[in-house]
Amino acid sequence: MDIETKKWEVLCSEEQIANRLKELGSQISEEYKGEKLIVISLLKGSFIFCADLVRNITVPVKIEFMTTSSYGHGEESSGRVKLVSDIGSQIEGCHVLVVDDITDTALTMDFVMSHLKSKNPASLKCCVLLDKPSRRKVELVPDYCGFEIEDKFVVGYGLNFGDYYRNIPYVFNVTNEDR
Structure with a gap:
């Protein structure tokens, strides 16, 4: 599928994302007030x-990175x-927040949370930009969520199609309809 020839709609605008990030940042800051926090970004998304x-x-x-794989180049x-x-760091006794672009089946986040829990952090929570609860295959509710969305294929703001479009500053849905 060539994305440039397909129809698309903006689901989360730059302004909506920026406003929601301020809210999430305030909420997280308040909950970890007086503490240090290790944030683990799941790459690449x-x-x-x-x-x-x-x-x-x-x-x-403190920022750490972890890479998992479950999608390849598919949808x-x-x-x-x-x-x-x-x-690369020890997290035992530390407050840890795992950050991912999207949770749909929750298989990846469940895997990551189980893996990190075995390292004995003081606390372990997760934050996602997008949540698709209709696609759950395991019981997992993100502790912090930017936006709950319907079951649509989304691209932009870090989410890719193939290896491209992560740089688009908003989230959009790609459909199979002709433009």
């Missing part, structure tokens, strides 16, 4: 969201999650 989110958090933040999760690259 969450890097833009995570960068903008941490700029709205006022408590001391559907394979259902199998593998750890490609683990974090």
Whole structure:
């Protein structure tokens, strides 16, 4: 599918995202007041969201990165999650927030949360830009969520189509209808 020839609609505008990130940053800052926080960005999808989110958090933040894989280049999760690259820091006794671009089946976040829980953090929560609860395959509710969306294929603001379009500053839905 060539995205330029398809119909698309904006689901979350730049302004909506910026406003929601301020709200999430304030909420997270309040909940971790007086604490230090380790934020783990799940690559590649969450890097833009995570960068903008941490700029709205006022408590001391350490950033770590983790890479998992379950999608490849398709529009559907394979259902199998593998750890490609683990974090480089010890998190035992630390407050940890995992940041991802989207939770739909929740298989990836469930895998990551279980993996990190085994490292004995003081607390472990997750934050996602987008949540698609209608696609859940495991019981998991993000602790912090930017936007709840319908079951649509979304691109932009870190979310890719193939290896492209992560740089679009808003989230949009791609349909199979002709433009």
